[in-house]
């Protein structure tokens with residue numbers, strides 16, 4: 661192990677391990693003979709923006725799928741702890757309970773909106789669970805039970821609030837499919853936030869965004885951390901997003917964690933540089949350029 665790698669603080673001493681919203685312990689995921697995630701452990705600090713990075717095929721989306729219940733890990737534990745103290749072993753829960761009870765929301769690499777529905781409708785559908793509970797799971801809700809009416813009004817207010825926060829109010833009544841790409845990405849985040857998550861998981865939120873849209877995304881995520889105090893875990897290839905807004909970065913290669921620290925610690929870790937060098941020259945150059953730009957901006 662290199663000297664520079666040794667300088668990265670062990671996880672127990674790291675601030676994100678003090679009060680983690682999510683603790684991933686010794687998680688492995690195998691598909692037949694392929695080990696997609698190998699004995700992975702890390703913490704997501706409460707209120708932090710944590711980035712999960714690594715070259716293509718490193719296992720990032722598989723980790724997300726284990727956290728959100730799409731996959732059951734072959735082994736290991738995923739402990740989600742609310743600020744209230746309630747805790748949930750995610751590996752034992754079906755996906756719909758992970759979103760409804762454990763309050764983990766996610767967006768996908770490929771946008772998954774209801775493109776024929778309006779923006780407002782998309783945000784109301786996201787709150788379906790809360791509305792069903794308020795209806796007493798019966799037709800009475802539709803017939804105007806007061807608790808349902810109140811919940812419906814709150815759902816609309818919440819939807820309007822998130823349209824406003826994501827700069828989409830003017831398009832509230834347009835079909836989601838007519839939005840430009842960057843706006844669809846923001847709508848996905850609004851939809852996830854309408855569910856009031858304790859942990860927001862974003863799978864490549866900056867993919868396909870231009871630099872201006874990327875900067876807007878950074879501002880939106882920093883705003884969510886600041887105002888809502890929501891913990892955010894994101895998978896991202898765009899180093900300008902990762903380095904500018906993350907409190908903590910976890911790096912995977914071939915399913916194994918190779919680095920875990922602050923953005924500064926991780927970017928100077930030789931194992932991380934080597935992992936990216938192993939991808940291909942154009943990607944390495946892009947990463948190096950982005951890191952240099954960020955360093956220059958920070959210096960001046």
Ligand SMILES: Nc1ncnc2c1ncn2[C@@H]1O[C@H](COP(=O)(O)OP(=O)(O)OP(=O)(O)O)[C@@H](O)[C@H]1O
Nearest residue numbers: 691694695696714715716717718719720721722723
């Ligand atoms: N359902 C599955 N069945 C078999 N193999 C899978 C499955 N899902 C993922 N894999 C494999 O697991 C490995 C990790 O894939 P994963 O999609 O998690 O990587 P990733 O880091 O998210 O990659 P990318 O950055 O390209 O999205 C890959 O080799 C992939 O082919």
